[in-house]
Amino acid sequence: MTSTAPSTDVVAGVWTIDPSHSEVGFTVRHLMSKVRGQFEKFEGKLTTGTTLAETAAEATIDLNSINTRDEQRDGHLRSGDFFDTENTGPMTFSSLSFDGATAKGTLTIKGVAREVDLDVEFLGIDKDPWGGTRIGFEATTEISRKDFGVDFNIPLDGGKLLIGDAVKIHLAVEAVLEAPQA
Numbered sequence: 001m002t003s004t005a006p007s008t009d010v011v012a013g014v015w016t017i018d019p020s021h022s023e024v025g026f027t028v029r030h031l032m033s034k035v036r037g038q039f040e041k042f043e044g045k046l047t048t049g050t051t052l053a054e055t056a057a058e059a060t061i062d063l064n065s066i067n068t069r070d071e072q073r074d075g076h077l078r079s080g081d082f083f084d085t086e087n088t089g090p091m092t093f094s095s096l097s098f099d100g101a102t103a104k105g106t107l108t109i110k111g112v113a114r115e116v117d118l119d120v121e122f123l124g125i126d127k128d129p130w131g132g133t134r135i136g137f138e139a140t141t142e143i144s145r146k147d148f149g150v151d152f153n154i155p156l157d158g159g160k161l162l163i164g165d166a167v168k169i170h171l172a173v174e175a176v177l178e179a180p181q182a
Contacts, residue, residue: 011125015046015135015175023172024061029164037068046175052100061091081152109148116141133177140170
């Protein structure tokens with residue numbers, strides 16, 4: 001019997017994130033529910049060494065590509081009340097360290113840079129049907145949107161607010177090996 005489980009051995013090299021097999025998503029509280037959304041345009045690179053601790057990541061996310069399945073809301077999120085996409089650049093992430101379970105890095109939104117910790121699950125490395133090599137990770141974190149200058153809100157009765165401050169971010173990343181390292 002042969003195993004179809006991906007390898008957990010690390011292959012040193014440079015990997016390009018495959019956006020068609022990856023996701024940058026988020027969840028935020030709104031009234032009595034949670035709004036879920038994703039960013040549809042992003043790019044990035046991973047660099048791996050011979051151990052997981054030698055992994056580094058860089059990503060750029062196009063804030064204009066936000067999709068919450070509601071065009072009016074998405075337009076409002078692009079406006080000056082939230083991301084101000086006409087006057088600010090993309091969201092970026094650059095890792096600082098990785099111990100195999102937690103990636104520390106700098107997240108920049110609207111020109112505001114803050115250090116964040118991502119809880120990371122390494123999913124393995126495997127060959128794809130076209131002869132390429134792929135690596136997979138999933139990661140989560142929670143940020144305060146106010147820490148990044150995204151602080152629009154509408155007050156409600158009883159001192160409540162329409163939109164929560166905590167934003168849960170989830171990433172599913174599949175990347176293709178571009179340049180193996182010897």
